[in-house]
Amino acid sequence: MKAIFLYNFTRYFEWPENKKTGNFVVYIVGKNDNLITELKNLASKKKVAAQDIEVKNTSAFDPAISSQIIYLLSDVSSAIKDAVAKNKNKGTLVVAENSGSCKLGSSISFLIIESKLKFEYSKNNAVKAGLKTNDDFKALAINVD
Numbered sequence: 001m002k003a004i005f006l007y008n009f010t011r012y013f014e015w016p017e018n019k020k021t022g023n024f025v026v027y028i029v030g031k032n033d034n035l036i037t038e039l040k041n042l043a044s045k046k047k048v049a050a051q052d053i054e055v056k057n058t059s060a061f062d063p064a065i066s067s068q069i070i071y072l073l074s075d076v077s078s079a080i081k082d083a084v085a086k087n088k089n090k091g092t093l094v095v096a097e098n099s100g101s102c103k104l105g106s107s108i109s110f111l112i113i114e115s116k117l118k119f120e121y122s123k124n125n126a127v128k129a130g131l132k133t134n135d136d137f138k139a140l141a142i143n144v145d
Contacts, residue, residue, distance in 0.1 A: 003038035010048045012137040016091035023054035029061045030073025071095045080104045089130040102144045
């Protein structure tokens with residue numbers, strides 16, 4: 001489900017011009033082989049606008065990797081502040097797996113409510129990251145600001 005959510009997020013954000021060329025990179029930080037497999041499978045079938053999707057994965061956050069989306073798994077949640085700081089105004093969507101991560105700077109954080117996957121959204125954090133979205137997206141999320 002998280003792979004589908006991540007792909008769907010791409011449709012709701014306006015990416016800066018410099019992020020609309022080359023591959024659309026989804027950078028997964030941490031270990032989750034099932035998620036990586038699902039994302040790579042999705043990437044082989046889908047595009048973001050005209051861009052091919054490329055999935056990158058490391059066990060620890062590497063600020064040298066340029067991407068449109070950074071997804072921080074729960075085992076690397078301590079890297080949220082660093083990822084946010086290194087990508088301020090760069091048009092990078094920081095998504096975290098842990099509930100409450102928007103308070104630490106991520107734009108989106110996943111949570112489970114009544115056995116269903118939901119997400120929190122901080123428009124303020126997205127703006128600080130250099131991203132724009134519309135109000136339709138806010139209606140899908142649990143807004144934290």
